[in-house]
Amino acid sequence: MSGISKERRTKETQISIEIDLLKEAEVQIATGLPFMDHMLHAMAFHGDFSLKIKAAGDIDVDPHHLVEDLGIVLGSALNDYFKKIGAVSRYAQSIIPMDDALSEIIIDVCNRPFLIYQVYFPQDRSGNFDMWLLKEFFQGLANEAKINLHCRSHYGENAHHIAEAMFKALGKSLKESYKPIKKESGQMSTKGVL
Numbered sequence: 154m155s156g157i158s159k160e161r162r163t164k165e166t167q168i169s170i171e172i173d174l175l176k177e178a179e180v181q182i183a184t185g186l187p188f189m190d191h192m193l194h195a196m197a198f199h200g201d202f203s204l205k206i207k208a209a210g211d212i213d214v215d216p217h218h219l220v221e222d223l224g225i226v227l228g229s230a231l232n233d234y235f236k237k238i239g240a241v242s243r244y245a246q247s248i249i250p251m252d253d254a255l256s257e258i259i260i261d262v263c264n265r266p267f268l269i270y271q272v273y274f275p276q277d278r279s280g281n282f283d284m285w286l287l288k289e290f291f292q293g294l295a296n297e298a299k300i301n302l303h304c305r306s307h308y309g310e311n312a313h314h315i316a317e318a319m320f321k322a323l324g325k326s327l328k329e330s331y332k333p334i335k336k337e338s339g340q341m342s343t344k345g346v347l
């Protein structure tokens with residue numbers, strides 16, 4: 154079994170995640186935020202891996218806590234996954250178009266958190282979702298997964314398209330960068346460890 158289950162409950166949010174990057178896309182996402190459901194579904198479907206997320210939170214106060222915590226719990230599950238799998242291929246880059254938009258994700262699974270976020274949305278909102286919140290998701294993800302994560306939007310006229318292309322690119326890059334490798338010297342590092 155290569156899957157990871159993760160559960161996190163705080164006074165603000167309750168989130169459970171099951172992820173298996175080696176299993177073909179079986180995707181069930183219910184976060185209480187339809188826009189995040191749509192993005193996370195696109196991520197797992199196009200990354201071609203299995204992902205189940207059930208979440209609830211104080212979205213009446215502000216979706217901020219839930220969006221950030223989704224990144225945190227997904228990141229934490231990925232960190233567990235990394236420890237379980239051992240050596241992974243580390244690097245991935247994915248550039249995905251969606252109509253007018255072109256978005257890019259670059260990952261290094263290096264056991265050190267770092268986020269570069271050069272993402273610009275021409276509209277502040279998609280429906281009633283505040284696009285600014287997405288940075289919190291990516292920051293939580295980078296911190297907890299301990300990955301170097303670069304998010305870049307090259308261009309785009311539609312905030313929804315820019316975000317959706319970004320999540321598809323994230324899915325493809327996660328699949329690629331966490332690919333298990335066999336290496337007698339241990340990790341994919343000249344130091345032998347990460």
Ligand SMILES: [Mn+2]
Binds near residue numbers: 191313
């Ligand atoms: Mn869409």
